[in-house]
Amino acid sequence: MAKTIMIVDDSASLRQVVSIALKSSGYDVIEGVDGKDALSKLTGQKVHLIISDVNMPNMDGITFVQELKKKPEYKFTPVIMLTTESGEDKKSQGQAAGVKAWVVKPFKPDQMITAVSKLILP
Amino acid sequence: MDNTDQVPGKWQVEGEMTIFTAASIKEKLAALLSASSRLEIDLSGVNEIDTAGVQLLLATKKECQAKGGDLTLVHHSIQVLDVLDLCNLTTIFGDPVVISSN
Amino acid sequence: MGMEEALQTFFVESHELLQEMEDRLLAIQGLVVDEDRIEAINAIFRAAHTIKGSAGLFGLDGIVEFTHVLESVLDKVRSSQLVMDADMISLFLKCKDHVSLLVGLEESGGVLQGSDQATGQALVAQLSAYLQAPQTNTVHEEKTHPAITYPHLDPLALESAGGGVVDNDNWHISIEFGPDVLRNGMDPLSIFRYLGTMGTIVQVGTFFDRLPGLSEMDPETCYMSYLINFSSEADKTTIESAFEFVQEDCKINILPPHSRIADFVSVIKGLPQHDLRIGEMLVQCGTLTERELAAVLAYQAAQESGQNSTEAGTKQPLGEMVVQAGFVQPAVVEAALQKQSQQKKTKARQQQSIRVDAEKLDMLINLIGELVIAGAGVNIVAQRSGRADMLEAASTLSRLVEEVRDGALNLRMVQIGETFNRFQRVVHDVAKDLGKEIELLISGGDTELDKTVVEKIGDPLTHLVRNSIDHGIETADIRAARGKPAQGKVHLNAYHDSGSIVIEVQDDGGGLNRDKILAKALEKGLVESVHEMSDSDVFQLIFEAGFSTADTVSNISGRGVGMDVVRRNIEALRGNIEIQSKYTVGTTIRIRLPLTLAIIDGFLVRVGQSHYVIPLDMVIECVDLPEENLNSSKGSNYFSLRGEVLPYMRLRDTFEIDGESGRRESVVIVKYGNTRAGLVVDTLLGEFQTVIKPLGKLFERIKGIGGSTILGTGEVALILDIPNLVQQVVRKDHHESSRLQVRH
The missing domain is CATH 3.30.70 (Alpha-Beta Plaits)
Incomplete structure (x- = not known):
């Protein structure tokens, strides 16, 4: 059974490209538009990895991860967080929330696949 | 207390032995251990195991032996065999397993 | 879903983000509450951030480079290290325009002009000035292609000193x-x-x-x-x-x-x-x-x-x-x-498609149009000559021209999926604005239709979707009272049906309230009596100018575009629109459009000396007019076709053509949607490839005519607007109204 990855970003095109890349590598993908939307879509199903942007409307990535850690089904789910070079303060907040994997935007699809493979293989 | 004559406590683990289930599996194992230091765990129903799961098995084995008993693992599922193989732990547990071609 | 499609999403998304950036920038000076300002600044930052991130995924380095600098300055503003004053706002607005330009160039395949390049450089210089302010010396590290960072690349110990060497190769x-x-x-x-x-x-x-x-x-x-x-x-x-x-x-x-x-x-x-x-x-x-x-x-x-x-x-x-x-x-x-980077380059995806300037494509289609007409001319000459070899050559030519035509038209066919997918955002935004929970379902995204049609369908479709969310889907409490799930559903669907493409906007909302519409229509004087109006007639009323049943005018519908504009847009595409609705259950709006706007297979007929073309895919069959109906223009407008009563109209009357009909008249049975009707003509001339030419201003207002074409002989033939005529026949049958006339 293919592993499921959730991509949370407010950019539809980014979600599409990451989705295409992940799917072609053999993962199942679900998408969330922002933290709030993502939480509403996490209803107990198995998700092996979550990729989330930091800057999002409605609910940002840090709050999203903090909420995630309150849910028993997802508190240990690895999170890759997308960040900018200038986002050091966000990064320390994220690390406090338990995010260890960071990928800097902009990235190429291949780079994302590599980062994902370090945490789960398809 | 001499435990060698005890009837081994038996349990079949179902589902995943991962960080998500580690706490509840630990409780179950601890309960079994308090009744007997000889345990036989059936792993045929384990569909996923990670480091947290491996640690649980190792810690149980340690404690069983410390109390004079032992932990026996039986009916390893493929997923369990893969992981024990990867970490070179099959011989540590010393249980007969179906040898995969490494 | 492929990369090309994702790229299209990126273009659309970027334009939306840039629009938002502009709106926010323009509004920000009027904001006095700190929270509002912060929210606006965050939104502006996010727009730049998102565009940069997505552009990077597509390898659009020019956009990444420029937005990177813009983002850096915005980040300073966001973290209160810089204050956004009027100068900065106008600089950001110029930057927004420049990003728009860059995105537009990628979209059209254009090249950055020297002057624009200079503008870009000047903007970067102005932006950089903000970054070089004394307290901000660390931020501006130009990294155009940052790979995944290695937070602390150093800690891995790789020793290289001391002792002998071990034998191991690993x-x-x-x-x-x-x-x-x-x-x-x-x-x-x-x-x-x-x-x-x-x-x-x-x-x-x-x-x-x-x-x-x-x-x-x-x-x-x-x-x-x-x-x-x-x-x-x-x-x-x-x-x-x-x-x-x-x-x-x-x-x-x-x-x-x-x-x-x-x-x-x-x-x-x-x-x-x-x-x-x-x-x-x-x-x-x-x-x-x-x-x-x-x-x-x-x-x-x-x-x-x-x-x-x-x-x-x-x-x-x-x-x-x-x-x-x-x-x-x-x-x-x-x-x-x-x-590593070398390996990545060789891995780069091979392009499966090439991009062609739409103008070149249009030119090709136009030329093929001319070719079709010329081919028809050759056919006529061949027939007149009566030479067998000539006829054969002409027929081979016709067949090839037909294939070339189909191929060329196919080039313009695009899937509607892209257009549909854009609505995810629209639905998301509108639903959010209105505090409603809406799920957008999309099906039939692979249905193809002409690019021109796709481009022109966006606006009316947006209006319909907004309308569904705004007026269709009820508020959560009403939905709960009606036993519906809190999340409303809007469904976009497309499919092909007898030479048309049908696009449906369906919702599980409150449906149309017949009584309310009628009351409003009476009030506005759109109808005089409510008797004998079928549901679909009543529902059509909402497409009349100046009609609105919403109790409260919301932000969404207050855009000055009414359903009448939607209908006009659809009709301009030679399409029509119909509504099915059940009060409290939901509404389906069905748009029926021709597949293409350029060339059609037509059926040529003659009335008196005039030629008319009927789109072939709407022709069901041709029969002789029964004798009892001959010369009975004043009498019944029905005839019996194998036991079925069929309304008909004489084109001779409709278009006021002089002269008497011949001894024998033919009826062309046409179908549009679910309605069938007969058109009585003098002579059937057969199938004919028709290049649609726009009508001159004079003819634009004639109801029942959709366009014109030129015959091989050089004569002009008028293309019948069958949807309109079918409607006329049916209406005539209802109201006994007499003739279709040229309006003023």
């Missing part, structure tokens, strides 16, 4: 995992599996000395350490990167093949286990031979006795070892990175 990795690794979602096993993708894990040695008995252990804490004998062609950087996400929590030591004896001393010292156990494990894993181990231990002993006694016997934490070990030589890293 890499040695020893790693002690920190306690929180598992809680953070990282599994050592996953890292090993990943290593397995870049080489062969010869052997793993597992240390669980730190692991207590079950009752004392914390099941979520990691206690493990490992030695790995790893065979790989990969370079140091690549192997290191496997541990990228855990290195902050772990002590890692990586030794390349043929490392020195001294290096293994650090391995042994770096792990908390007993030296001999580590040594045994190294031998067990095949990393060292017994002899090499002995050498390592001897070396260690010599080292310890040589040092002062405080260090002997105590384990040195790996952190200190790392400091001693020194860094990877920059040259090595650089070479490794270079190699």
Whole structure:
């Protein structure tokens, strides 16, 4: 059974490209538009990895991860967080929330696949 | 207390032995251990195991032996065999397993 | 879904974000509440941030470079290091325009003009001035292609000094995992599996000395350490990167093949286990031979006795070892990175499609139109000549022209999916504005239709979708009262149906209230009597100008575009629109459009001296008008076709053509949607490829005529607007209204 990855970003095109890349590598993908939307879509199903942007409307990535850690089904789910070079303060907040994997935007699809493979293989 | 004559406590683990289930599996194992230091765990129903799961098995084995008993693992599922193989732990547990071609 | 489609999404998304950026920038000076300002600034920052991020994914480096600088300045504003004043706002607006230009160029395949390039450079200079303010000297590091960062590339110890060299061809990795690794979602096993993708894990040695008995252990804490004998062609950087996400929590030591004896001393010292156990494990894993181990231990002993006694016997934490070990030589890293980027380039996706300027395509279609007409001319000449070889050549030519035409038209066909997908955002935004929960379902996205049609359908469709959400889907409490799920559904669907494409906008909302519409229509004087109006007639009323049933005018519908404009847009595309609705249950709005606007297969008929073309896909059959109906224009407008009563109209009357009809009249039975009707003509001339030419201003207002075409003989034929005529026939049947006339 293919592993499921959730991509949370407010950019539809980014979600599409990451989705295409992940799917072609053999993962199942679900998408969330922002933290709030993502939480509403996490209803107990198995998700092996979550990729989330930091800057999002409605609910940002840090709050999203903090909420995630309150849910028993997802508190240990690895999170890759997308960040900018200038986002050091966000990064320390994220690390406090338990995010260890960071990928800097902009990235190429291949780079994302590599980062994902370090945490789960398809 | 001499435990060698005890009837081994038996349990079949179902589902995943991962960080998500580690706490509840630990409780179950601890309960079994308090009744007997000889345990036989059936792993045929384990569909996923990670480091947290491996640690649980190792810690149980340690404690069983410390109390004079032992932990026996039986009916390893493929997923369990893969992981024990990867970490070179099959011989540590010393249980007969179906040898995969490494 | 492919990359090309994703790229289209990017263009649309970028334009939306840029629009939002502009709106926010324009509004920000009017905002007095701090929270509002912060929200606006965040939104502006996010727009730049999102565009940069997505542009990077598509390799649009020009956009990345420019938005990177813009984002950096916006980040300063966001973190209150800079204050956004009027000057800055106008600079940002110019930057927004420049990004728009850059995105537009990517979209159209254009090239950045010299003057625009200069504008861009000037803007970057202005932006950079803000970054070079005294307190901000650290931010502006130009990295146009940052790879995944290695937060602390340094800590991995790769020693290179001391002692003899071991025989092993493999890499040695020893790693002690920190306690929180598992809680953070990282599994050592996953890292090993990943290593397995870049080489062969010869052997793993597992240390669980730190692991207590079950009752004392914390099941979520990691206690493990490992030695790995790893065979790989990969370079140091690549192997290191496997541990990228855990290195902050772990002590890692990586030794390349043929490392020195001294290096293994650090391995042994770096792990908390007993030296001999580590040594045994190294031998067990095949990393060292017994002899090499002995050498390592001897070396260690010599080292310890040589040092002062405080260090002997105590384990040195790996952190200190790392400091001693020194860094990877920059040259090595650089070479490794270079190699990686080369590999990436060769992997680049091969383009499956080429982009063609839409104008060139239109020109081709136009030329083919002319070719079709010329071909028809050749056909006529051939027929007149009566020469068999000439006829045969002409028929071959016609067939080929037909194929070329189909092929060319196909070039313009695009899937409607892209257009549909854009609505995810629209639905999301509108639903959010209105505080409603809406799910957008999309089906039939692979249905193809003419590019021109797709371009023109966007606006009316947007209006319909907004309308569905705004007026259709009820508020959560009403939905609950009606026993519906809180989340409303809007469904976009497309399919082909007898030469048309049908697009449906369906919602499970409140449906149309017939009584309310009628009351409103009476009030506005749109109808005089409510008697005998079918539901669909009543529903059509909402397309009348100045009609609105909403109790409250919301932000969404207050855009000055009414449903009458939607209908006009659809009709301009030679389409029509119909509504099915059930009060409290939901509404389906069905748009029926022609597949293409350029060339159609027509059926040529003659009335008097005039030629008319009926789109072939609407023709069902042709029959002779029954004798009892001949010359009975004043009488009944029905005839019986195999027992079915069919309304008909005489084109001679409709278009006021002089002269009497011949002894024999034919009826062309046409169908539009679910309605059938007969058109009475003098002569049937057969199938004819029709190049649609726009009508002149004079003819635009004639109801029942959709366009014109030129026959092979040079004569002009009018193309019948069948939807309109069918409507007229049916209406005539209802109201006994007399003729269709030229309006004023």
